[in-house]
Amino acid sequence: MTGSPRKIAVVGGGIAGLATARFLLERSRQEGVELDVRLFERERRLGGHIATSREAGFLIEGGPDCFVSQKPWGLRLASELDLEQAVTGTKTMGGGKTYVLKGGVPHALPDGVMLMVPTKFMPLARTHLLSWPGKLRMGLDLVLPRGGSADETLGDFVRRRLGEEALERIAEPLVAGVHAGNPDRLSLMSTFPRFKTMEDEHRSLVLAMLRARRKTRSKPAAARSAFVTLQPGLDRFIVALEEGMPPGTVRRAAVVQGLEHGAGGGPPYNLGHSSGESGGGTLQEAFDEVVLAVPAFAAAGLLRELAPAAATELGQIEFVDAATVSLGFARADVAHPLDGFGLVIPRSEGRQIMGITWSSSKFPGRAPEGHLLVRAFVGGTKAPELLREDDETLLATVEREVTGLLGARNPVVRRLYRWEQAMPQYNVGHRQRVESIERRMKVLPGVHLAGGSYWGIGIPDCIASADRVASAILGRANAPQ
Ligand SMILES: Cc1cc2nc3c(=O)[nH]c(=O)nc-3n(C[C@H](O)[C@H](O)[C@H](O)COP(=O)(O)OP(=O)(O)OC[C@H]3O[C@@H](n4cnc5c(N)ncnc54)[C@H](O)[C@@H]3O)c2cc1C
CATH class of the missing domain: 1.10.3110.10 (protoporphyrinogen ix oxidase, domain 3)
Known part of the structure; x- marks a missing residue:
């Protein structure tokens, strides 16, 4: 092999960015291709919307709490990361029953x-x-x-x-x-x-x-639960992904601020980023290929100069805010049997919350002995105003609704996760818009989009997008120059 390795920047340390970096590193090693991969994450914490916390014996998922098993990429990544043993399906207490609120009363969805x-x-x-x-x-x-x-x-x-x-x-x-x-x-x-x-x-x-x-x-033989999770928490994906990377690959608290064409003769793109090491200023670093594994609106900001038409369309993908509120109770303090998976609430019920998952009934290991954990989902297009309230008002409103609906009292744990601009809305015209963005991105060979904004919002879809981008980059690296 001659020359220096191709330099690849991955922007975004959510599941899509981390999986892209992982696939690039693993497959380039297998194929004997030299790649220098760097991942930039704006926050100190990796994982993006995947966030797990553990308190007082409860295991709380702040963002996603599971993924579908029917799309293979989630399970495939789990086995690649030696997390197969950690994969667990839904418990069957109540036979996977879901309740729907009608006239303020939960009705079981008909079998x-x-x-x-x-x-x-x-x-x-x-x-x-x-x-x-x-x-x-x-x-x-x-x-x-x-x-x-x-x-x-x-x-x-x-x-x-x-x-x-x-x-x-x-x-x-x-x-x-x-x-x-x-x-x-x-x-x-x-x-x-x-x-x-x-x-x-x-x-x-x-x-x-x-x-x-x-x-x-x-x-x-196809008896796998439709929804699966990692028993010790979905953040195990994030930990395992980072642990599998050579030291220095991941840069935390590194905000990518801009993308420019490189000087003639060198790598085609210059990435401007600020981090602790840049002393607050912007560092320019040259890369051969750049993966934008950030939400579409963030990609729009980075592409405004180089691909203004793509940036305009990226900016047109709408996002809504969301929040989850997890509440832990002593079993004796909840009247509802919490059988099945949870309760969904139609818009017409005029409630502030969209639904409640019985987290500790759905998956094992979510609450300590003698306790229960539930999680309410708030926001989206249904009650955006509630998310503008301060944390205590939001928590109190959700707690009031949840305790009222479940006949519950005295939560021993309350945990709020706010997610701004978190849920991309795949409105009518989305597919044509994404196809058009991809055509317009052809003016920037070697710049790729990954993540939940485009072809599917679920964890397996995000991993699939990482898989596609890694294959495209390795295809280019292997092509005769
Ligand atoms: C409340 C909630 C519940 C959900 N439930 C489920 C579920 O049960 N099952 C499921 O499959 N999916 C679920 N989803 C969807 C799923 O979690 C997301 O689609 C997925 O995690 C998105 O991953 P991502 O890597 O594309 O983006 P993100 O997780 O958004 O990661 C993008 C990363 O890029 C970073 N970033 C942004 N701009 C910059 C910049 N300029 N420089 C550097 N870094 C930057 C961000 O800080 C972030 O860490 C849920 C989502 C939410 C919000």
């Missing part, structure tokens, strides 16, 4: 409702969550033809197939809630393309779900 699609007749017939006209309207899905536009809203799609009541009572809190978004703005194709595929392939969502269920039943 057989998968995502938002009913697959069992009797439980649907018996539930008080939906009116009879609402139930019959859901059943119409069986006979309705295909329809809709190429990029319709989640709201229009659900109204068309299952009816208004199914949207209000089930799809909005359960499905749109994942994005903390408004179903009348979210794009079906960008948030839940699976539903569109179901309609395209099977016409009816109910028939599609029934057929899918029959297929999984005939494959007994």
Whole structure:
């Protein structure tokens, strides 16, 4: 090998940035390619939205608390990091039951409702969550033809197939809630393309779900819980990723402030960053390739000079604030059995919180003996004003709602995590916008985008984006120069 190694900057120390750095380091070693990888993280703490805290025997997840097992990248990374033994599925107490609030009272989602699609007749017939006209309207899905536009809203799609009541009572809190978004703005194709595929392939969502269920039943080995987490906390991903990197790879408290073209003859990009080592000023460092694993609005700021058209479109991706409030109780102080996974709250209930997860019922090891842990989700497009309150007001409001709903009192632990501009909104037009951004980014060969702003917000999607970017960089490194 000749010359100095190619220098790669990864901006952002969330799961996407850390996974990108990891894949680059591991695969370049395997392929015998020399790369010099540097990761810049604005904060002292790594992990971005992944944040775990431990207090008084409780294990509290401030951001994500699990990830889907159906998309392989999360589990694959766990096994690459020797975290396989730490992966745990959901507990089954209450059979994975989810409650929906109606008229201030939690009603169990009827057995057989998968995502938002009913697959069992009797439980649907018996539930008080939906009116009879609402139930019959859901059943119409069986006979309705295909329809809709190429990029319709989640709201229009659900109204068309299952009816208004199914949207209000089930799809909005359960499905749109994942994005903390408004179903009348979210794009079906960008948030839940699976539903569109179901309609395209099977016409009816109910028939599609029934057929899918029959297929999984005939494959007994595929019995992995749909949602998994790391038993000692999701921050184990972050710790393991950093530990696997050579010393000096990760620079904490290093704010990347700008990206410029390099001087002729040298590497093509100059990255301006400030950190302790720059004494508060800006240091310029030259790189061959740059990965922006930061939210789209932060990438927009960094690309304003070099790719103004891409930057404008990046800035058009909307984000909303969110917060989580975890409350720990002695078991004797909670009247609700906390069976199942939690409670979702439709917008029409006029509450300040979007839902409550029974954290200690969902996953093992979340609360000490004789105690329970729950976590409320706040904000998004539903109650943005609550997030403008100070910490104590916000905590007190959430505590009041949670204790009222669960018949609980005297929390022994209260922990608030605020997440500003945290949830990208994949509104109608998102896919076209991201494709257009990618085309416009071609003016900057060697500058890449990764993370949850573009092709999926879940942890596995973020890792998949890291995988794609690492492959692209190694492909370029291996190409004849
Ligand atoms: C409350 C909440 C709950 C969630 N629940 C789930 C869940 O249960 N399951 C799931 O799969 N997903 C969940 N998600 C989504 C998931 O957590 C995120 O999509 C994912 O963690 C994003 O990772 P990322 O690396 O793309 O971005 P981030 O985690 O945002 O990391 C980006 C990093 O870039 C840094 N940065 C920004 N600008 C600069 C700069 N100029 N210079 C240097 N560094 C910079 C930031 O400080 C940050 O650390 C949740 C998200 C939130 C907010």
